[in-house]
Amino acid sequence: MRIYYFAWVRDHIGYSQEDIHCPETVKTISQLAAFLSQQSAGHAKAFDDLNAVRAAINQEFVNSDKSVKDTDEIAFFPPVTGG
Amino acid sequence: MIKINIQPEDFDVTSEIKSLRGRAIGAIATFSGIVRENSDSKSLISLTLEHYPGMSEKALDKIARQAMHEWPIEAVRIIHRIGRLTPEDNIVFVGCASAHRHAAFDGCRFIMDFLKTDAPFWKAEETKQGTVWVSQRETDTSAKQGWLSGKK
Numbered sequence: 572m573r574i575y576y577f578a579w580v581r582d583h584i585g586y587s588q589e590d591i592h593c594p595e596t597v598k599t600i601s602q603l604a605a606f607l608s609q610q611s612a613g614h615a616k617a618f619d620d621l622n623a624v625r626a627a628i629n630q631e632f633v634n635s636d637k638s639v640k641d642t643d644e645i646a647f648f649p650p651v652t653g654g
Numbered sequence: 655m656i657k658i659n660i661q662p663e664d665f666d667v668t669s670e671i672k673s674l675r676g677r678a679i680g681a682i683a684t685f686s687g688i689v690r691e692n693s694d695s696k697s698l699i700s701l702t703l704e705h706y707p708g709m710s711e712k713a714l715d716k717i718a719r720q721a722m723h724e725w726p727i728e729a730v731r732i733i734h735r736i737g738r739l740t741p742e743d744n745i746v747f748v749g750c751a752s753a754h755r756h757a758a759f760d761g762c763r764f765i766m767d768f769l770k771t772d773a774p775f776w777k778a779e780e781t782k783q784g785t786v787w788v789s790q791r792e793t794d795t796s797a798k799q800g801w802l803s804g805k806k
Contacts, residue, residue, distance in 0.1 A: 577706055578776035579787045627774070630709035646706060646774075650790035653703065653734060653775025654687055654746050654766060 687746035
């Protein structure tokens with residue numbers, strides 16, 4: 572699946588997108604975040620406080636219990652601050 | 655009619671208002687968001703606006719549709735700038751055109767309140783102390799909650 576990162580989530584990870592092949596045990600956004608946090612020190616820092624991170628699946632905001640598929644476009648980012 | 659642009663370029667408020675005029679339009683309400691110099695007593699050098707291309711356009715379109723569903727609004731214009739901006743620069747423009755003023759005022763405020771919480775944009779503030787990502791304000795989420803609970 573393709574994953575995008577924005578704002579300080581991206582700053583911690585060091586790049587703005589990556590293609591990941593997840594193990595079968597990863598079924599939800601929160602499981603995906605837990606899996607990603609093990610990828611590097613930067614990932615671990617980005618996903619350190621899951622309450623501070625928001626997610627989208629296929630460009631729609633979702634809660635952390637939402638299920639993910641390999642074909643989904645996923646994004647992780649901080650709460651929005653536009654306008 | 656809904657027209658949305660996300661762009662680094664500046665915009666001209668007068669010509670945007672003109673674009674919302676029409677024979678059935680009796681009221682146009684607008685909001686202009688502008689970069690201010692002071693935030694938390696620190697002097698701002700610049701703001702950098704980032705967005706999620708694709709999702710940001712969809713999110714703004716959805717908010718505009720919700721407003722047009724809620725009130726008799728004929729036209730909505732939204733412009734959100736991205737990139738590096740400095741004090742006194744325009745950031746955002748929302749214009750609502752309707753036959754009467756109440757729909758125009760309410761629609762404009764509704765769109766701004768939801769834009770603050772439901773559109774994927776992020777601001778980084780540059781001051782002499784360095785650059786930091788702005789945190790979401792409690793007042794922004796409560797403004798949206800007010801609409802959802804019927805307190806208009």
